[in-house]
Amino acid sequence: MDKSAYPMFTRRQLMITSAMLAGGAALGGLSKGAAAQVKDMDMWYWGEQELPGLQKYVNDSVAKYTAANVKPMLQDTAVVISQFQTAAAAGNAPDVQYLWNGIYHMESVWLGYVRGLKSLIKPEVLAASNPTLLSHFGGDIYRTGWYPLPMFWCYNKTLFEKAGLDPEAPPKTWDELLVTCDKLKSSGVEALGGGIQDGYWSEWYLTHSLPQQLDSLGEAVELFIGDKDFRDPKYHQHWVKLAELKSKGFLNKDMSSLELYPGIDLVVAGKLGIGQTIGTRLPADSKATGGKIGYMTMPVFGTGKLAATPIVDVQGLGISANAEDPAAAAAFLEFLQSPDQLKAFWEATNWLPSNTTFDSSVIQDPSVRGLWENWGLKPNISNVTNLMPGQFYERAAIPTGQQIVSGAITGEQAGELAANTAKEWKDFNPDMVENYRKWVKDLSSPT
Amino acid sequence: MTPSSRLIPYLYVLPLAALLGFVFGYPLLRIFEFSFKMVRGIDGPWIGFRNYELILGHSLFWESVLHNLQLLLAIPVMVAISLIVAVLLSERVAGWKLYRIIVFVPFVLAIPIIAVVMKRMFQFSGPVNEMLRWMSLDFMALDWIGSSDVALWTVMILIIWRESALGIILFLARLLSLDESMIEAAKIDGANWWQRLWHIILPEMRGVIEFFVVVSVITMLAAVFSYIYIMGGGRGGPGTSTEVVELYIFNALIRSSLPGIASAASVMLFLVTGVLIFLLFRVRRRAEAA
Numbered sequence: 001m002d003k004s005a006y007p008m009f010t011r012r013q014l015m016i017t018s019a020m021l022a023g024g025a026a027l028g029g030l031s032k033g034a035a036a037q038v039k040d041m042d043m044w045y046w047g048e049q050e051l052p053g054l055q056k057y058v059n060d061s062v063a064k065y066t067a068a069n070v071k072p073m074l075q076d077t078a079v080v081i082s083q084f085q086t087a088a089a090a091g092n093a094p095d096v097q098y099l100w101n102g103i104y105h106m107e108s109v110w111l112g113y114v115r116g117l118k119s120l121i122k123p124e125v126l127a128a129s130n131p132t133l134l135s136h137f138g139g140d141i142y143r144t145g146w147y148p149l150p151m152f153w154c155y156n157k158t159l160f161e162k163a164g165l166d167p168e169a170p171p172k173t174w175d176e177l178l179v180t181c182d183k184l185k186s187s188g189v190e191a192l193g194g195g196i197q198d199g200y201w202s203e204w205y206l207t208h209s210l211p212q213q214l215d216s217l218g219e220a221v222e223l224f225i226g227d228k229d230f231r232d233p234k235y236h237q238h239w240v241k242l243a244e245l246k247s248k249g250f251l252n253k254d255m256s257s258l259e260l261y262p263g264i265d266l267v268v269a270g271k272l273g274i275g276q277t278i279g280t281r282l283p284a285d286s287k288a289t290g291g292k293i294g295y296m297t298m299p300v301f302g303t304g305k306l307a308a309t310p311i312v313d314v315q316g317l318g319i320s321a322n323a324e325d326p327a328a329a330a331a332f333l334e335f336l337q338s339p340d341q342l343k344a345f346w347e348a349t350n351w352l353p354s355n356t357t358f359d360s361s362v363i364q365d366p367s368v369r370g371l372w373e374n375w376g377l378k379p380n381i382s383n384v385t386n387l388m389p390g391q392f393y394e395r396a397a398i399p400t401g402q403q404i405v406s407g408a409i410t411g412e413q414a415g416e417l418a419a420n421t422a423k424e425w426k427d428f429n430p431d432m433v434e435n436y437r438k439w440v441k442d443l444s445s446p447t
Numbered sequence: 448m449t450p451s452s453r454l455i456p457y458l459y460v461l462p463l464a465a466l467l468g469f470v471f472g473y474p475l476l477r478i479f480e481f482s483f484k485m486v487r488g489i490d491g492p493w494i495g496f497r498n499y500e501l502i503l504g505h506s507l508f509w510e511s512v513l514h515n516l517q518l519l520l521a522i523p524v525m526v527a528i529s530l531i532v533a534v535l536l537s538e539r540v541a542g543w544k545l546y547r548i549i550v551f552v553p554f555v556l557a558i559p560i561i562a563v564v565m566k567r568m569f570q571f572s573g574p575v576n577e578m579l580r581w582m583s584l585d586f587m588a589l590d591w592i593g594s595s596d597v598a599l600w601t602v603m604i605l606i607i608w609r610e611s612a613l614g615i616i617l618f619l620a621r622l623l624s625l626d627e628s629m630i631e632a633a634k635i636d637g638a639n640w641w642q643r644l645w646h647i648i649l650p651e652m653r654g655v656i657e658f659f660v661v662v663s664v665i666t667m668l669a670a671v672f673s674y675i676y677i678m679g680g681g682r683g684g685p686g687t688s689t690e691v692v693e694l695y696i697f698n699a700l701i702r703s704s705l706p707g708i709a710s711a712a713s714v715m716l717f718l719v720t721g722v723l724i725f726l727l728f729r730v731r732r733r734a735e736a737a
Contacts, residue, residue: 078701082701085488085489086488086489088488089488089489089490090489107704111487111488113488196685197592197593197680197684197685198680198681198682198684199680199681199682199684253571253572254570254571254572254590254593255593256571256590256592256593256594256685257569257570257571257572257573257590257591257592257593258570258571259680389703390702390703390704391702391703391705393702394682394698394702394703395507395687398682398684399684399685399686399687402684402685402686403595403685403686406590406593406594406595406685406686408594408595408596408685408686424505427501428501428703428705428708429705431485431487
């Protein structure tokens with residue numbers, strides 16, 4: 001073989017080349033390391049469906065956030081829970097996950113799919129976001145609040161005026177409500193109701209009425225799992241009251257065949273005096289009526305400590321147990337609670353973020369401002385129906401209201417049905433009973 | 448033919464058979480497996496027949512079964528309507544081809560679309576009741592979808608209207624393929640319209656009627672979810688007055704987080720439907736043999 005046909009490669013050259021290659025590799029590694037400083041994170045969320053503008057807000061926020069590369073994905077309503085749980089079970093859950101309140105995220109907590117936030121998020125940030133008591137379990141908190149959903153009774157001020165009622169003084173007690181309904185009816189309008197065909201009115205009625213006889217939210221859970229008894233008159237009085245409204249002819253006649261939102265539209269359209277609604281509707285409804293939609297807590301009949309307390313449900317965000325860097329995920333959640341981000345949330349959605357430090361001077365509509373001051377900033381409780389096992393919700397919470405409104409059952413029979421359903425739930429879910437009982441302890445602490 | 452050449456056709460169908468086995472067989476096996484487990488998340492402990500015991504002792508399950516059985520009452524009505532309309536169309540009245548298209552339209556439209564429209568029409572203040580009141584028939588202006596006593600029958604009206612369209616087309620196709628000479632011969636022998644229908648046309652249509660009945664039984668037992676979901680406010684309501692087994696399964700899986708219960712109920716529905724189909728075809732085979 002003729003060696004001259006090949007370039008000569010001395011040992012010295014070999015060492016130099018090796019050193020250069022090693023240096024290059026090290027530099028490459030360093031630059032990779034530098035790139036790895038910017039974490040990649042996944043965020044699965046929901047909410048554009050109920051709060052238009054949220055998707056834009058999320059996209060703008062992740063673009064603005066420089067500490068990590070957050071990749072958001074808007075989830076479909078039907079799979080918010082199942083998609084997360086399946087991914088979590090496979091070890092592929094996103095770092096940040098949207099979490100509905102109460103049992104809708106607590107089941108994932110019990111399955112070990114969600115991290116506690118007390119050690120990850122600054123206490124003052126966590127508290128200001130109002131994750132609500134329903135996110136507490138075993139002494140930890142599992143969500144930050146994201147945006148609130150105040151729930152209240154609404155009424156049409158114009159119809160109140162026509163009926164000779166003071167539009168600025170809605171009824172506060174049950175007796176006052178009956179007088180109000182009577183006057184509305186006498187003036188030729190249907191007094192109270194909405195649409196219950198899809199069942200949500202039934203749920204919202206429980207949201208407002210059941211707490212009136214309760215001293216704590218833990219007491220509600222004890223009812224739902226059968227440790228307390230719905231057959232006790234104290235615990236089904238709210239259904240007796242609904243039956244009273246029905247028997248006195250105060251509910252709108254087409255209530256059973258209308259769905260929730262067309263029912264609320266009746267109040268806005270001036271065809272129904274009083275209804276149940278949710279805060280996110282208020283800006284548009286107030287605008288449509290020239291500020292003639294009033295709001296109030298449900299008139300009081302009960303004697304429980306929670307009676308007359310405003311209801312504020314809160315949607316939230318949590319960190320999955322699969323998050324590779326929980327501290328980085330927590331930093332992103334804190335970023336979303338920063339003053340600039342709260343302002344950006346308002347600008348993108350025209351709705352309130354869940355944070356007591358939010359600068360509410362940007363709210364122009366007096367109704368919305370009043371709602372924020374009275375519902376958002378004052379003591380409030382969350383939606384008690386978020387504590388129900390799904391089986392109780394479907395079998396008792398929804399059907400009882402529907403059947404009372406259609407005249408098929410009495411309030412007492414509703415209590416019987418609810419008690420039987422609670423027993424059924426225990427039979428079907430023996431492994432869940434202890435989790436609920438532990439949750440009662442968290443929920444029974446001062447609200 | 449060598450043994451290896453006998454195997455070749457099976458090799459050709461093997462990929463498709465494997466694909467079908469994966470798509471249908473695997474989920475079916477998993478459903479059977481889940482029906483014996485208390486599933487939380489994506490798996491759970493083995494609990495034997497406990498899910499079946501719970502379902503069979505659950506009043507709502509039996510209420511759902513009863514509603515499915517009540518829906519079977521729609522089948523004779525569907526058969527009768529389909530027969531009458533098909534026979535009338537087969538007489539080739541003026542514009543019969545246009546009528547044929549019109550009567551088939553409900554079957555082409557997606558169930559959610561017609562159910563939503565029907566739901567609006569049957570609201571307490573909807574067009575149906577408004578028309579009845581206008582005709583001074585106030586006593587007939589019922590709360591069609593809001594009353595527990597009436598709601599299931601309202602759903603049945605919708606099912607009859609839509610599903611009869613399939614019957615009409617099937618029956619009409621059979622009628623148009625009948626041997627006209629037999630009918631002509633009957634006419635010459637002096638058989639009137641009713642006699643021709645009863646003694647010639649119906650016996651000739653027996654096969655297609657049986658087929659339609661079998662399809663309808665399966666529909667009523669295992670394919671009315673869309674009707675119930677839309678008309679019953681997504682919940683089989685009011686109350687549980689329109690709940691059927693399919694919705695019971697859906698609620699157990701999606702709303703009660705009980706995949707084990709949903710699987711056990713699915714297995715029962717699968718077996719019952721399978722047995723019914725088997726029996727119906729066996730009856731038909733015996734009849735053909737006789």
